[in-house]
Amino acid sequence: MPPVERGKMKKTRDYDNTFQTIKKKHKRLLIAVINDCFQKHYPLDTDVELLPTRGPLVMEGEEGDAKIEDRDSDCVLRIGTDYYLVEVQAYDDENMAIRIAEYTFIAARDTAAGSQGEVTLNIPHFTVIYIKPSKDTPHHTKITYRFPDGQEVSCEEKNVFLSEITKEEIIEKKLYAYIPFYIARYEHELSTEKNYQKALEDLAYFRDKMVELHQNRELSGDELTDLGSFVNTIVTHITDGNMIEKEATSIMGGTAYETESERIRRVAREEMQAELDEKNKTIEEQQKIIDELREKLEKQNKQ
Numbered sequence: 001m002p003p004v005e006r007g008k009m010k011k012t013r014d015y016d017n018t019f020q021t022i023k024k025k026h027k028r029l030l031i032a033v034i035n036d037c038f039q040k041h042y043p044l045d046t047d048v049e050l051l052p053t054r055g056p057l058v059m060e061g062e063e064g065d066a067k068i069e070d071r072d073s074d075c076v077l078r079i080g081t082d083y084y085l086v087e088v089q090a091y092d093d094e095n096m097a098i099r100i101a102e103y104t105f106i107a108a109r110d111t112a113a114g115s116q117g118e119v120t121l122n123i124p125h126f127t128v129i130y131i132k133p134s135k136d137t138p139h140h141t142k143i144t145y146r147f148p149d150g151q152e153v154s155c156e157e158k159n160v161f162l163s164e165i166t167k168e169e170i171i172e173k174k175l176y177a178y179i180p181f182y183i184a185r186y187e188h189e190l191s192t193e194k195n196y197q198k199a200l201e202d203l204a205y206f207r208d209k210m211v212e213l214h215q216n217r218e219l220s221g222d223e224l225t226d227l228g229s230f231v232n233t234i235v236t237h238i239t240d241g242n243m244i245e246k247e248a249t250s251i252m253g254g255t256a257y258e259t260e261s262e263r264i265r266r267v268a269r270e271e272m273q274a275e276l277d278e279k280n281k282t283i284e285e286q287q288k289i290i291d292e293l294r295e296k297l298e299k300q301n302k303q
Contacts, residue, residue, distance in 0.1 A: 014237040015131060016074070018180050018230045019088045023050065023075050026223050029177040030077065034084055036173055037127045037160060042079055044174065051076040051083075052110060076107045076124065083107060083124035090131045090184075100126055101143045104155075129160040131181045137161065167202055171209050176219065179206050180230035183238070190238045190248065203231065203251040228252040 022029060027048045034040055075086040085103055089096065108121035130137050142156040162178060163185045170178050183190070186199035210227060213219040219227070232249045239245035 014233055015088065015090045015181065015184075018233055019074060019177075021226070022177050022180075022230070025226065026177070027077070029223065030075070030086070031079070032174040033086065033129075033177050034077075034079065036175060037086075037129075037158070038084070038125050040079075040082075046079055049078040051078055051107065076103075078111075083111060083122055085124045085126040086129065087126070088129045088131065088181075092130075092134055092137050096128060096138075097141055097143065100128065100141050104143065123155060125157065126155075127157050127160055129162060131162050131184050132187065133159075133161045133163060167205055171213075174218070176210075176213075176223070176227060179210070179227050180234050182206070183231060183234055187238050190235070190244065191240065191242070193242055193244050196244060196248075200248060200251060203235075203248065206231070207252055 027050060028044065031042050031044050031046055031048060035042055074088050075084075077084050077086075085100070085107055087096075087100060087103065093099070104123050104126055105121075108123050111122050113120050113122075126141065128141055138159060139161075140156050140158055142154060144152055144154040146152050162181055165175070165178065165182075167182060169175070170182065183199060183203065186196060186202075189196040189199055207228070210219060210224055214221065214224045229252075231252050235248045235252075236245060239248060
């Protein structure tokens with residue numbers, strides 16, 4: 001999912017790397033995404049199995065020769081007996097439908113069941129999540145399989161436009177995996193340093209909500225810290241070192257957040273440690289006095 005360079009934007013894989021890290025370190029956060037995309041109701045503590053996303057595909061090469069190319073999708077996972085393919089895309093891609101067809105085939109092939117003369121392919125549910133859709137971005141992705149006997153089977157799934165999801169919906173639907181990408185809708189404002197105050201307000205909104213979610217044990221400490229870091233990764237991707245980058249990234253901060261209960265525990269630990277250090281110091285001083293007295297006593301005995 002490498003982003004296409006536009007204007008002065010850096011040509012990096014920040015969007016892709018961020019999603020891949022969420023998938024690998026915090027796959028629990030993808031359950032709410034699956035629920036929202038496919039109208040499912042999996043509990044948020046449901047087991048999620050990540051499946052291989054990279055596989056070979058035989059392609060037609062030059063002069064009709066066959067060649068094997070690797071295809072690498074963003075995310076294939078299994079929940080129970082259901083399979084899902086999630087592709088996160090920064091910009092439009094005119095080849096997206098054929099890419100999804102390739103990815104679904106590879107996923108189905110890797111989970112196929114059968115024998116020498118018969119096979120069943122489990123085609124996964126699929127969706128494309130567009131971070132920055134344009135007016136030309138399709139609202140659906142449709143794949144039609146046409147067989148030699150004329151039979152046709154079509155699979156059509158709705159695409160997700162992150163720019164149409166409000167910050168309140170992200171929190172209400174527990175779509176926390178979307179938080180790092182939300183700020184991309186303010187790409188123009190942040191990159192040009194004009195009329196960006198609303199972007200900063202939304203960053204502060206997510207910071208406060210994330211801390212609250214952590215206090216309510218809906219986000220773990222690692223999830224809280226990493227989401228904040230991911231947000232800043234996208235912010236620095238957009239601002240590219242301009243004058244407002246520091247102001248924008250300071251909202252999330254560069255260190256782990258400390259809730260009130262954590263602060264109380266930290267202060268208590270520090271006070272206990274200080275008391276322990278003082279007692280150890282007293283013991284050391286007393287031991288020094290004892291050693292000096294013992295040394296004097298030994299000298300007297302020798303006399």
